[in-house]
Amino acid sequence: MKEYLYSAFKEAENKIPQLKEIPISFDIPKSIEHGDLSSNAAMLLTKSLKKNPKAIAQEIIDSLNLDHSVISKAEIAGPGFINFFFTPTYTTQIIKKILDKKDNFGKSEKYKGKKANVEFVSANPTGPLTVGHGRNAVVGDTVANLLEWIGYEVDREYYFNNAGRQMRVLGDSVKLRYLEALGEDVNFPEDYYQGEYIKQIAKQLYLKYGNKLRNEDPESIFKDTAEQEIFVDIKKSLQNLGINHKIFFNENTLYEDGKIEKLLLVFKEKNLSYEKDGAVWLKFSELGQTEDKVIVKNTGEPTYRLPDIAYHAVKMDRGYDLLIDLFGSDHNATYPDVMAGLKAIGYDTSKVKVLIHQFVTIMDGGEVVKMSTRKANYITLDELNDEVGKDVVRYFFNMRNVNSHMIFDLAVAKKQSDENPVFYLQYAHARISSILRRVKEEHLEVSIEHLNLLIHEDEQALLKVLHNFKEELFNSAENLEPHKLCTYLYDLAGAYHKFNRSCRILGTEKNLAEARLALAYATMIVIKNGLSILGVSAPEQM
């Protein structure tokens, strides 16, 4: 619908040249009384034309060469909006497009040939994924799906670190539990990993090796086994949500490949680093940041900034057109340093989009659950998944703007899973599947022969929602905002349920029934496509 008006306005530029100077856009009015699309162009031209907006609006309408079989009415309203009403026949045409493309309807080739990388989850293997990681995992995977739908070839990547203090503590924790299993009296520090999984791993080692590991270094077999076991667990948790990373990138390889050393050298050559108090500092203050920061500690060990910069450089070198980093707000202070560092060594940081999601407050009943992997005070993602199912988990984490501090009440999620909005969507899909099964007995078929019979207000309302799918999807993808797709699909399901109530198929005259069937089928396709992007199933029956 918008395309039609864009070209009409383009033509009108010959008569009103000032139209070139303003951004032409069309909004979908909230109220149907205001038409299908509206333009604010007249209001934007008041200054340059020095006339009142209503007079300008009339001029614009007069200079538009509108086809009456497409636009039934263009009228001036309010302070100077031009409202366009499309003919019912035109709106029905979307059905043909949907039935033609089916599973591919909504896909775009705008970014065909472009490559993107989405890095998400990236939790170090110190324990199982918790509900706290759920938002990151689900949103990341969905963003990747969205990008694929608009043409990108996407690599999903997981960055982790099996060195450093966290992992040392992990190895120590396992070793102590192992010694415990041997019957030794150990003092297990409070700030070590308290989780049951540590004991399990220790027990396995005990069963396999007996007491032979008593003198092994905690950082050898203890740490390595824990890392492997935990990673198997993490991957399984992700798979349970339909998430599969293509690349698992270990920070270690940056050292093995000499990237870290090379980067240090580059900083030094560019005179961007210096030594002080036995540490190496990067001149962030000269790179637009507030102060210089340490990149190599006086122990000789780099801080996270150095490998982070090196890692991003590696990703950039792979030739992606778009790089997405997704992490929680606890990391929001780290990325400006990384970007500044990258820029300083000549990378185009405009290709990197950093997506920060706010924390999820987990509630159980009326109480806030504070999660900590160390203290083993958490609810795992698997536990949640087992409780409410993948569809609910994925929809729930996707449905909110990542900027919002969402509250997840476990008690509500468990108790009211029937009332979760995802069922509203799936139910619409199941209802349509059900009709398609039923009509076979009645010798009715999906037909596009008499679409012009679809003039009921609920039919037209549904058609207009279908018209918006492509644009909404695009919006959602380009802005990296999965929740917009959820909102759209919810509205679509609502329009369908309404139509389902007022426009029956069985018992209706054949031509109209078959046209309605085509509309229902088109709706089913769009719901299914939308749900597949969210990673939610579209059941045939419920």
Added chain:
RNA sequence: GCGCCCGUAGCUCAAUUGGAUAGAGCAUCAGCCUUCUAAGCUGAGGGUUAGUGGUUCGAGUCCACUCGGGCGUACCA
């Protein structure tokens, strides 16, 4: 103190990126099944968009300040 994010109906959240009368779900109340799944539909009540000022044809959205909450502010990641 400083930086980022947030504050919208009793609760959980939307709002086409500055548009017209701020919308949904839950909860409350009142209706709709001999008819394709009632996990649905219809209606009612519920708001000074935290507050104050500013920008303009027009502000929940942009700017400034105030109040309140989250996360950071390391030679932890």
